[in-house]
Amino acid sequence: MPGIWAAKGKYITFLDADDFYLPYNLSEKYNLLQQDKSIDFVYCDVMQCDEHLNDVKIEKGVEPDTSLQK
Numbered sequence: 001m002p003g004i005w006a007a008k009g010k011y012i013t014f015l016d017a018d019d020f021y022l023p024y025n026l027s028e029k030y031n032l033l034q035q036d037k038s039i040d041f042v043y044c045d046v047m048q049c050d051e052h053l054n055d056v057k058i059e060k061g062v063e064p065d066t067s068l069q070k
Contacts, residue, residue, distance in 0.1 A: 028048040
């Protein structure tokens, strides 16, 4: 069974085997969802690193004015 179907919590997050989250990543997203109940999901930029965790490239997310709205 895929993990998303087996999930029991209120929120779902995705993390590939070769990825990691910065220490504040989930808490900031959680706080945003708690502060504004009209928010359906949150996302962040992606930072690509080399094998020594040095920044190589940052992929920016969608600008707020181009995001999907109800």
